Amino acid sequence: MKIDLNDLAALAAVARAGGFREAARTLNTSPSALSDAVRRLEERLGVRLLNRTTRSVAPTESGAALIVRLGPALSELEAAVDAVKELEGRPAGTLRLNVPISAARLVLPAIVPHFLAAYPAVKLDVVVDDSFVDLLQEGCDAGIRYDESLAQDMIAVPIGPRVQKLATAASPAYLNRRGRPVHPHDLMQHDCLLGRFPSGSMPAWQFEKDGKVVRVEPSGPLTVRIGAAVDLAVDAAIGGVGIVYLFEDWLRPHFASGALEPVLEPWWQPFSGPFLYYPGRRLVPAPLRAFIDFIKAEPQGVTSAAASDQTSAPVRRRSGRDCG
CATH class of the missing domain: 3.40.190.290 (D-Maltodextrin-Binding Protein; domain 2)
Incomplete structure (x- = not known):
C-alpha cells in the first residue's frame, strides 16, 4: 500500500495542533489542503483517524496509535533532511522545545533574541508545559528540565544560570x-x-x-x-x-x-540550574545542533568553561524544581 509521507505529516501536525487551522498556520498551508490529506490517508487505510466536530479535532483510537508510531519516524526524517542542509552551512527549519514556565520566564528571554538573530533561517516553536512529557511523542526536538526530572538515556546540556x-x-x-x-x-x-x-x-x-x-x-x-x-x-x-x-x-x-x-x-x-535535554538515540536536527552550539558558546548558556566543554552532564537527583 503506497502512502504519501506528506499525508502522514499532515495527520501528525493536525493532531499536535488540535485543529486544521492551527496546523495550517504552522505548516504555511491551507486548512482545506490538510483536510484533503487526512481524508486521502483515511481512505487508503480504510479507517477513521480523526474525529471532527465544529469545535475540536481529536484522534480516534486507531489514529492515536498511528500518531504515536509516526512521531519518532517523522522526526528522524526531518533530522536527516536538516543534516543535509547543515552540510551546506545553513541550519534551517523549526526547533520545537518543551519547557516549564520557569524556563520560559527566567532562562529563554536571555537566549532567544540572540539565537534567532544568529540563525535567521531557524524558527522556534516553544511549548510551555510543566508536566513530564515524552518529547518524541509530543513532536518536540528537545526540552528544558532540572536534573531530577531527566531520564538516564537523555543527553543533557547546561542552559541558563548554573545555581x-x-x-x-x-x-x-x-x-x-x-x-x-x-x-x-x-x-x-x-x-x-x-x-x-x-x-x-x-x-x-x-x-x-x-x-x-x-x-x-x-x-x-x-x-x-x-x-x-x-x-x-x-x-x-x-x-x-x-x-x-x-x-x-x-x-x-x-x-x-x-x-x-x-x-x-x-x-x-x-x-543546580536547568538543562537542555534531548534523546541520544537519533540524528540531531540541524536547528537543535545550532541551538546546542549557541548555548555552549554564549555566556548566558553556561557559567564555567568546564560546563561549556561537556556534551552531556551527569544527572544528580534532587527534589522537584520544575515549579512555577
Whole structure:
C-alpha cells in the first residue's frame, strides 16, 4: 500500500495542533489542503483517524496509535533532511522545545533574541508545559528540565544560570501583621501560598543552613497549579494574603520595588540550574545542533568553561524544581 509521507505529516501536525487551522498556520498551508490529506490517508487505510466536530479535532483510537508510531519516524526524517542542509552551512527549519514556565520566564528571554538573530533561517516553536512529557511523542526536538526530572538515556546540556534558589517572601503588610519567621518551622503558624503539580502532588518546602536541611509542609488559604497559575500566588502575596515560595529570580523585581520582603533568606537552599535535554538515540536536527552550539558558546548558556566543554552532564537527583 503506497502512502504519501506528506499525508502522514499532515495527520501528525493536525493532531499536535488540535485543529486544521492551527496546523495550517504552522505548516504555511491551507486548512482545506490538510483536510484533503487526512481524508486521502483515511481512505487508503480504510479507517477513521480523526474525529471532527465544529469545535475540536481529536484522534480516534486507531489514529492515536498511528500518531504515536509516526512521531519518532517523522522526526528522524526531518533530522536527516536538516543534516543535509547543515552540510551546506545553513541550519534551517523549526526547533520545537518543551519547557516549564520557569524556563520560559527566567532562562529563554536571555537566549532567544540572540539565537534567532544568529540563525535567521531557524524558527522556534516553544511549548510551555510543566508536566513530564515524552518529547518524541509530543513532536518536540528537545526540552528544558532540572536534573531530577531527566531520564538516564537523555543527553543533557547546561542552559541558563548554573545555581538558583527557591525563595520565600511576603508583603511588608502581612509580616507586620503576623510577624517575621526566623526558622522554617515557624511557617507552620503562617498562611502559605501553595503549589500543586499537574500530577496532583504538592511539593514540600525545602530549606538549608549550615549543612542542615529542613523540609516543611505548610498550609494556607490558596493553592495554585504550578506553572499556569503561579502569578496568581505572587499577586496574592503582594496583596498580603500570605507567604509565597518561588524562584528567587522570579521574585527579585518585587524585592526591588518593595512589594515583597524576603523571608528566611539565610535558609534559601541553592540548587543546580536547568538543562537542555534531548534523546541520544537519533540524528540531531540541524536547528537543535545550532541551538546546542549557541548555548555552549554564549555566556548566558553556561557559567564555567568546564560546563561549556561537556556534551552531556551527569544527572544528580534532587527534589522537584520544575515549579512555577
